[in-house]
Amino acid sequence: MATSQLHCLQSVRVSSPHRLSISTSQLHCSQSVRVFSSCRLSISNSYCHVRKNFRRKTNYLVYASTNNFYRDLHLQSKVKTVLDSVKWDDKGLAVAIAQNIDTGAILMQGFANREAVATTISSRKATFYSRSRATLWTKGETSNNFINVHDIFLDCDRDSIIYLGKPDGPTCHTGAETCYYTSVIDLLDDQQNGDKFPLTTLNSLESTIVKRKGELEVPQTGKPSWTRRLLLDEKLLCSKIREEVDELCRTLEENEDKSRTASEMGDVLYHSMVLLALKDGKMEDVLEILRHRFSQSGIEEKRSRKILG
Numbered sequence: 001m002a003t004s005q006l007h008c009l010q011s012v013r014v015s016s017p018h019r020l021s022i023s024t025s026q027l028h029c030s031q032s033v034r035v036f037s038s039c040r041l042s043i044s045n046s047y048c049h050v051r052k053n054f055r056r057k058t059n060y061l062v063y064a065s066t067n068n069f070y071r072d073l074h075l076q077s078k079v080k081t082v083l084d085s086v087k088w089d090d091k092g093l094a095v096a097i098a099q100n101i102d103t104g105a106i107l108m109q110g111f112a113n114r115e116a117v118a119t120t121i122s123s124r125k126a127t128f129y130s131r132s133r134a135t136l137w138t139k140g141e142t143s144n145n146f147i148n149v150h151d152i153f154l155d156c157d158r159d160s161i162i163y164l165g166k167p168d169g170p171t172c173h174t175g176a177e178t179c180y181y182t183s184v185i186d187l188l189d190d191q192q193n194g195d196k197f198p199l200t201t202l203n204s205l206e207s208t209i210v211k212r213k214g215e216l217e218v219p220q221t222g223k224p225s226w227t228r229r230l231l232l233d234e235k236l237l238c239s240k241i242r243e244e245v246d247e248l249c250r251t252l253e254e255n256e257d258k259s260r261t262a263s264e265m266g267d268v269l270y271h272s273m274v275l276l277a278l279k280d281g282k283m284e285d286v287l288e289i290l291r292h293r294f295s296q297s298g299i300e301e302k303r304s305r306k307i308l309g
Helices: 056-085 114-123 184-188 201-214 226-232 234-253 258-278 283-293 298-308
Strands: 012-014 021-024 033-035 041-043 048-050 094-100 106-112 127-130 135-138 147-154 160-167
Touching: 056 114, 106 114, 106 127, 114 127, 114 135, 114 147, 201 226, 201 258, 201 283, 226 234, 226 258, 234 258, 258 283
Parallel strands: 012 033, 021 041, 094 160
Antiparallel strands: 041 048, 094 106, 127 135, 147 160
8 A cells, every 4th residue: 555645534445355555646645554465455545446356245345445445535535624724723623512402501611612512513422622731622521421413513703613412421521411510690699509500491490390300209398389389299290291382283273472372382281291390300301302203203113113013
């Protein structure tokens, strides 16, 4: 194998009993080129040639690899164009923020350089650049709490980055779900900081419901909260969900204004979330299911339910 530069997004694999030879002035790949026994594959600057005496199975493997090779070169060019558009600072870095794709929670913030972003694109694992150690690091490489990246966003000035993904576990080294759990407002009000996270409205409501559920075993004097009553009375809860769903439908049937529809939808969400908490479910699980359904039609989704059933 002769080459002055080797860099590719995927590996090229050729197996026995032939020989692999690569001769080019610049071959871009991101992983390894694996050679077994004596397969022969010739790659020039502009094309890839497979010798005719390859067996059918070997031909298939090699052609698949060369197709990947051309596809990866095209992707490599696109990645370079995107990275060239980022406004890296004088140290070649940009702020990189990891965000939970389902809850919207900001998980952590670090820095990334060109190689870190390119690695994130190819591995789909949130990768950063450590300024103190002057090296790349992937979140989860020691804890296994990876952040599985589904998309990457650049801001309007192209000087900061968002890794939008799904964490495998707690993001913070303290074991917290997110590194952001210190409220400045609480500090100013001399309140003790605990597990208070920057949650979306929906997740903040869920947090309150779960807290009420955790208080069920604690004796309470005075009138119980509505949430507590619902958690303690399943029949009441189910009747309220049916009632609120009916009222939501009536806003359409009776042509009520959108503010009324929004109000009834809020009631449906709240009561449904109480039931979800009672069943030890999480809104994050629901949102994940909805996200997976984005790529399939309703007919396909219903068909998959029947198959699983």
